[in-house]
Amino acid sequence: MRIVDATLFALQIPFVEAFAHSVRSRSSSDAIVVRLRAADGTVGYGEAVARPYVTGETVASCLEFMERTLWPAVKSADYAPWVGQEPIAWLGSLTLPTEDSADADTGVVAWNAARCGFELALVDCLLKSAGVSLGELLPPRRSVIYSGVITASSIEGAVKHAKRFKQFALPHIKVKITGEADRERLAAIRAAVGPEVSLRVDGNGAYSVEGAIATCQALADFQIDSAEQMIPRGNPQELATVQAASTIPQMADESLITLADAEALIAAGACQGFNLRLSKCGGLGPTLAIADLAQSAGIQVQVGCQVGETAILSAAGRHLAAYLPEISFCEGSYGSLLLREDLSRRPIHFGHQGLAKPLKGAGLGVEIQDSLLEKYAQQIITLPSKAA
Ligand SMILES: [Mg+2]
Numbered sequence: 001m002r003i004v005d006a007t008l009f010a011l012q013i014p015f016v017e018a019f020a021h022s023v024r025s026r027s028s029s030d031a032i033v034v035r036l037r038a039a040d041g042t043v044g045y046g047e048a049v050a051r052p053y054v055t056g057e058t059v060a061s062c063l064e065f066m067e068r069t070l071w072p073a074v075k076s077a078d079y080a081p082w083v084g085q086e087p088i089a090w091l092g093s094l095t096l097p098t099e100d101s102a103d104a105d106t107g108v109v110a111w112n113a114a115r116c117g118f119e120l121a122l123v124d125c126l127l128k129s130a131g132v133s134l135g136e137l138l139p140p141r142r143s144v145i146y147s148g149v150i151t152a153s154s155i156e157g158a159v160k161h162a163k164r165f166k167q168f169a170l171p172h173i174k175v176k177i178t179g180e181a182d183r184e185r186l187a188a189i190r191a192a193v194g195p196e197v198s199l200r201v202d203g204n205g206a207y208s209v210e211g212a213i214a215t216c217q218a219l220a221d222f223q224i225d226s227a228e229q230m231i232p233r234g235n236p237q238e239l240a241t242v243q244a245a246s247t248i249p250q251m252a253d254e255s256l257i258t259l260a261d262a263e264a265l266i267a268a269g270a271c272q273g274f275n276l277r278l279s280k281c282g283g284l285g286p287t288l289a290i291a292d293l294a295q296s297a298g299i300q301v302q303v304g305c306q307v308g309e310t311a312i313l314s315a316a317g318r319h320l321a322a323y324l325p326e327i328s329f330c331e332g333s334y335g336s337l338l339l340r341e342d343l344s345r346r347p348i349h350f351g352h353q354g355l356a357k358p359l360k361g362a363g364l365g366v367e368i369q370d371s372l373l374e375k376y377a378q379q380i381i382t383l384p385s386k387a388a
Contacts (some may be wrong), residue, residue, distance in 0.1 A: 001079045001126060002039045006071055009033040010059055010379040011310070014340045019307050020152045021176040022206035023053050029308030029339055030059055033373055034066065034117040036074070036125050044125025045368045047313045048117030049279045049306035053205075054254050056108035063381060065114045069100045071383045074118060081130045087137050088292070091285030094122050098282055109257050112282035119283030120316050120364065128363035134315075135365065138284075140322035140358035146350040147172035147200075147331050149307075155185050162192040170354045172198045172329050174228070179206050182215055186222045200225045200329070205232035205254055209241055216246035226273050226302075226328070229253040236268035243271055251275055251302060258282075262290045266297045273328060277304040278316055291324055305332025311344035315364040318348075322358040341376075343368050 013029040020026075034046040048066075050057035057065070073095055082090050096118055098110045127134055148165035150158050150173060158175065165173055175189060182201075190199060201224055207215060212230035219227075228251040231238055236255070243250040251273035252265050257280055265271060274294050281287040294301050303321040306313060314333040321330040333356055335342040335349035342348060345367040350356040359365030374380070 001081065001129060003036050003074050003077070003079070003122070003125065004039050005037045005385045006074070006383040007035045008063055008066060008381040008383065009035065009373045009377045010063060011373070011376045012378045013308070013310070013376045015308065015338055016340060019338070021202065022152060022178040022204040026308065029310065031308060031310050031313070032059060032062060032117055033310070033312065033343070034121040035373070036121040038125050038129055040129055042125050042129040044121045044123070044128060044363060045312050046117045046119060046121030046124065047279070047310055048113040049309055049313065050113045051280070051306070054280055055110055055112050055257055056106065057111060057113045061106065061108070062111070062114045063379070065100070065111045066118065067381065067383055069097050069111070070114060070118045073097055074122065075385065079122065079126055081126060082132060082137055088285060088288050090137070091119070091123070091288065094119060094285070110282060112257060112286070113279045116279045116283040119285065120278070120312060123284065124363035131362055133360055133362055133365055134319045135358055135360060138319050138323035140319070141325070142322055143358065144318055144321045144330050144356050145171060146333055146354040146356060147174050147329050148354070149173070149331060150175045150189065152176040152178050155181065155188050158185055159188050159192050162189045166193050166197070168354070169352055170197070172354065174200050174202055174329070174331065177201045177203050177215070179211065179215070183218050186219050186224070190222045195223070198225050199223065200228065202228040202253070203230040205229050207231055209238050212242045213245045216242070216248045220247055224248045226251045228275060229255060236265045236270040239265070239270035240268045243269070249273055249300070253304065256290070259286065259289055259293065262293050266293065266299065271299070273300040273302060275302045275304040276320070277306060278313060278320065279306050279309070284316060284320065287320065295325060300328040301326070302329040303327055303331065308338070310339065311335060311342045311348040311366045312364065312368065314348045315359055315366040318356060318359055319364070341372060343372050345369055
């Protein structure tokens with residue numbers, strides 16, 4: 001199957017409420033949607049969320065890489081349909097570069113968000129064309145239970161969110177921490193939700209090794225199930241030092257972008273958990289490869305998300321979370337709980353107790369509304385279908 005045209009939509013969808021962590025606060029989604037059309041007229045959608053402090057990609061550089069490197073590779077390929085192959089093998093057959101010769105000095109770790117946008121669009125398009133759901137390629141083992149995430153706002157604001165999540169009966173909550181009044185914050189949240197709810201924290205790299213160790217010790221009283229990315233991405237040995245000195249399981253997020261990162265973290269005994277995120281890790285194929293490696297090394301995996309992701313990444317994350325043999329926690333599918341409007345015709349967000357059923361329907365299983373892509377696009381780029 002040949003892909004005959006591609007359109008990129010750089011979106012700006014306002015949030016219902018601003019979301020902050022230690023690195024930045026945002027009040028709208030800046031997702032990029034990739035729309036591909038196959039020779040038979042089938043249309044598929046993918047999504048990239050570029051984060052300079054994660055993979056090094058920005059919206060502008062991501063769009064450029066898509067145009068310069070990914071689109072030429074995609075339009076010159078002839079894709080084989082999925083006919084029952086093992087998922088990593090078939091996904092691996094979708095030729096999608098994550099680097100190019102223009103990379104020197106860009107500070108980009110890997111063009112994973114860009115790759116994810118194209119990979120998901122291809123998967124959606126090729127599976128839809130064959131009338132197959134992603135749930136057939138990745139058969140679901142369970143319904144998915146989503147976590148609430150509490151943004152790094154005031155402690156009163158955090159407690160208000162915690163109480164709202166308790167009303168929703170969410171069993172798992174992640175709290176963004178910054179190094180300011182962490183103990184008071186966790187004490188107030190633990191008091192608000194009671195002893196049964198699972199709490200975990202995410203530092204987004206705001207701490208030094210010593211600070212991370214001291215904070216984990218200070219928070220140990222509040223039954224914290226994992227501490228995510230307390231220190232910045234760097235030498236895995238440093239994270240191993242934090243893990244060795246802490247009773248709270250450490251989880252790698254920004255430190256885990258590529259398969260090579262996963263191998264290095266495992267070799268160093270750096271952590272007990274990996275946060276897998278599709279846009280960060282380069283799409284379904286690379287993420288499944290990391291999950292396989294994690295499983296064989298006894299590392300727990302969490303399926304994470306991008307703040308401000310739309311129904312496209314949420315749908316792909318749902319399939320991934322329902323399929324993986326074991327996951328510790330899952331995040332995402334906030335949909336219109338966070339976005340003023342989500343892109344899918346039917347709402348994707350989770351329900352009471354954070355529960356959401358596996359998605360059916362061809363491709364990713366969500367129907368994307370082109371009218372909303374146009375409504376929220378800051379920039380629409382139609383890529384040339386034939387070589388000039
Ligand atoms: Mg994180």
